[in-house]
Amino acid sequence: MSKQAVLVVGGAGFIGSHMCTLLDAAGYAVIVLDSLVSSRHRAAIPGVFVEGDMADSALVERICRQHRIDAALHFAAFIEVGESVRDPAKYFENNVIKTLKLVEALRAASVDKFIFSSTASVYGLPGAEAIDESLPVKPINPYGMTKLSIEQALASYEQAYGFRSVRLRYFNAAGADPEGELGECHDPETHLIPLILQAASGRRDHIKLFGDDYGTPDGSCIRDYVHVLDLCRAHLAALERLNAGLPGDVYNLGNGGGYSVLEVVEAAREVTGCEIEVRREARRPGDPDVLVADAGKARRDLGWTPEYGLRDIIAHAWRWEQVLCAERGAPAQGTPLR
Numbered sequence: 001m002s003k004q005a006v007l008v009v010g011g012a013g014f015i016g017s018h019m020c021t022l023l024d025a026a027g028y029a030v031i032v033l034d035s036l037v038s039s040r041h042r043a044a045i046p047g048v049f050v051e052g053d054m055a056d057s058a059l060v061e062r063i064c065r066q067h068r069i070d071a072a073l074h075f076a077a078f079i080e081v082g083e084s085v086r087d088p089a090k091y092f093e094n095n096v097i098k099t100l101k102l103v104e105a106l107r108a109a110s111v112d113k114f115i116f117s118s119t120a121s122v123y124g125l126p127g128a129e130a131i132d133e134s135l136p137v138k139p140i141n142p143y144g145m146t147k148l149s150i151e152q153a154l155a156s157y158e159q160a161y162g163f164r165s166v167r168l169r170y171f172n173a174a175g176a177d178p179e180g181e182l183g184e185c186h187d188p189e190t191h192l193i194p195l196i197l198q199a200a201s202g203r204r205d206h207i208k209l210f211g212d213d214y215g216t217p218d219g220s221c222i223r224d225y226v227h228v229l230d231l232c233r234a235h236l237a238a239l240e241r242l243n244a245g246l247p248g249d250v251y252n253l254g255n256g257g258g259y260s261v262l263e264v265v266e267a268a269r270e271v272t273g274c275e276i277e278v279r280r281e282a283r284r285p286g287d288p289d290v291l292v293a294d295a296g297k298a299r300r301d302l303g304w305t306p307e308y309g310l311r312d313i314i315a316h317a318w319r320w321e322q323v324l325c326a327e328r329g330a331p332a333q334g335t336p337l338r
């Protein structure tokens, strides 16, 4: 029997590259479309790689027909909240207009299964201890708005055209391939765990703690960190759901437990054995005190349970940080803890 062919759009990025490896191992034929607009680190990804923009309809249709694409997984987006506030047009163009063009080209090529990377940012400031999918969606920045716009379009496309989609709302994606082959490499990096590990390895002097007067036990914000491989396993389960003929839906993906910024720093000190300097700064606007997922729906419908906890996430990301340091010809040289 021939393999099911899947198109991974944005497959050269952090989460997409891990997804390609998992799909390949699970027996899918992987075809990647990525413009490399934000992938400085060209990952070693399996399958066929096509460099191009997701809004290039003729290219997308050609790829679909040539490779008999049966389903598409979408990771291609701009992802920085702060930049989206400064330059919303850039975000609406790439994350909304281009994504809708991609969907049109897929529909024209009779692809009708789609998995979409959404985000906890769609909830805005939810004000609940654990966030489930029944809470109102009220994004407070353009990044979250772009993701919600696509979620809503996809829900109506399913009703009207039978274009089935699973929308996955990730909380804080982190970690790396445990073998050290792949990992996170954003430029600029804005995510907490890679920044902390850059401070541990000596690539950066310190990390900034934005606000220490939140309504949490140590005053720093609490977030839900989920390992990139756990996210990818949820995508695989979502794909199987669509393959089984079930309807699309929306799911939160998180560990269901939160850690404060200061707790993450402390765990990173223990895992790396290195000093990490923290400098306190003013709060950033729009950061909720606590964002923790209730991922019970994904557990029930997709049979998904995250395997990795915070220490695994940090240990795997630390291995990757050492790979990045070695690639730059400057092995990790952090200050050992006294």
Ligand SMILES: NC(=O)c1ccc[n+]([C@@H]2O[C@H](COP(=O)([O-])OP(=O)(O)OC[C@H]3O[C@@H](n4cnc5c(N)ncnc54)[C@H](O)[C@@H]3O)[C@@H](O)[C@H]2O)c1
Pocket: 009, 010, 011, 012, 013, 014, 015, 016, 033, 034, 035, 036, 037, 038, 039, 052, 053, 054, 055, 074, 075, 076, 077, 078, 079, 094, 098, 117, 118, 119, 120, 169, 170, 171, 172, 173, 174, 186
């Ligand atoms: N990283 C997180 O914590 C997180 C959290 C929630 C949601 N997400 C979502 O997950 C997805 C993947 O995030 P990531 O961290 O892997 O990002 P990333 O920047 O590492 O990867 C995105 C990839 O998409 C490509 N791309 C962007 N625009 C494109 C276009 N028009 N055509 C073709 N390729 C294009 C980029 O070159 C890059 O390789 C994004 O949609 C993001 O919004 C990420």
